[in-house]
Amino acid sequence: MEDIYKLMDELQLNNHLTLEEIPDLDLYMDQVIQLFERKYAGAKRNEKEKVLTKTMINNYAKGKLFFPITNKKYSRDHLLLISLIYQLKGALSIGDIKTMLDELNRKIVEEEFDLDAFYERYLHVTEKNVERVQDHIQENTREVREEIEKLDDQDDKYLEQVLDIASFVHMSNMYRRMAERLVDQMSAEDQEK
Structure with a gap:
């Protein structure tokens, strides 16, 4: 950890x-x-x-x-x-x-x-995001370790890293896809105007 x-x-x-x-x-x-x-x-x-x-x-x-x-x-x-x-x-x-x-x-x-006021709000949100991500990374790492301990493999450190990476990429992809959907929604709303 x-x-x-x-x-x-x-x-x-x-x-x-x-x-x-x-x-x-x-x-x-x-x-x-x-x-x-x-x-x-x-x-x-x-x-x-x-x-x-x-x-x-x-x-x-x-x-x-x-x-x-x-x-x-x-x-x-x-x-x-x-x-x-x-x-x-x-x-x-x-x-x-x-x-x-x-x-x-x-x-x-x-x-x-x-824009200064908007950017300040953006910084405030990102500060909270960092706290949430740090908590999530710690929790995710603990859960990955628990899953790896269920395996009977001598190379558990390597497998733990692979599972950590795969898990982080999965989370990243879910957030990216959600952001893309919101952009698509913006684009559709613009076309309706």
Whole structure:
């Protein structure tokens, strides 16, 4: 069980770009990349992995995942949207993210929507999610160990790891599928309008 606690700490599950870390002044693309690289360096799976690249940002802009920039600079709202995209892209397709963020982008541009307040709510929800996930991981690991003990196999550590991985992937897939259904629902509602 100690290995699981160590892994959870290493994952930095509650590492998000906070409102205080986002400057009030507009940033050039290289500055945006530096901000994200510094913040999420510990979340990378390996040193070669990039958190954010110029190509990624350009693809987000071309895909209209966020409203157009002005004078090659990214506003605070752009940074908040890029932060959301960063978190979403691990589970959703770029098309799904676009569908999800279309109305939010419209609100920001047309209604002077307070994205800071929304993002703060997002951070609050993710904080609670981390607590739930940590509890669930501990419970799941205990249950997996109990199931493995029922086997008569000398390689129980390996089998325990396989069952842990399969269980975590299964949970991830269920959450991803639920998120995709909600995006599909959004898309259907947009088509009805």
